[in-house]
Amino acid sequence: MAKCDQGYLCDVCAEPVEDMADSDLYLRYIIGEVPYDQLMGQPERHIRCNPSQAQFIVHDDFEAVDVDGPFGKSQLDPQYVHERETLITRGWVRLQAVVGQEIHLVKYPLDEFQVE
Numbered sequence: 001m002a003k004c005d006q007g008y009l010c011d012v013c014a015e016p017v018e019d020m021a022d023s024d025l026y027l028r029y030i031i032g033e034v035p036y037d038q039l040m041g042q043p044e045r046h047i048r049c050n051p052s053q054a055q056f057i058v059h060d061d062f063e064a065v066d067v068d069g070p071f072g073k074s075q076l077d078p079q080y081v082h083e084r085e086t087l088i089t090r091g092w093v094r095l096q097a098v099v100g101q102e103i104h105l106v107k108y109p110l111d112e113f114q115v116e
Contacts, residue, residue, distance in 0.1 A: 023046075
């Protein structure tokens with residue numbers, strides 16, 4: 001089967017990432033970590049399959065992710081944690097908002113990451 005016929009498989013759990021609202025790749029694109037021209041070449045995973053990033057989503061509609069050890073946010077600098085929570089939560093909210101909308105992919109990122 002051709003890769004395009006398989007859909008996008010999570011490179012962590014190997015299950016399909018069936019809903020863009022659950023896409024770590026598109027979340028990373030929205031928050032400026034993946035450039036537009038590299039979207040198709042980056043690995044895909046579910047948001048929760050990237051717990052080191054998912055732990056920073058702080059929203060009533062997202063079940064909190066706890067990470068133990070040195071990369072858990074309880075072990076990190078509080079200012080850094082605040083900045084990451086702010087950015088990644090904003091990105092997650094934006095991701096939920098663009099799903100199903102008829103807007104061009106280049107308009108998905110947060111304003112500060114829009115390319116002119």
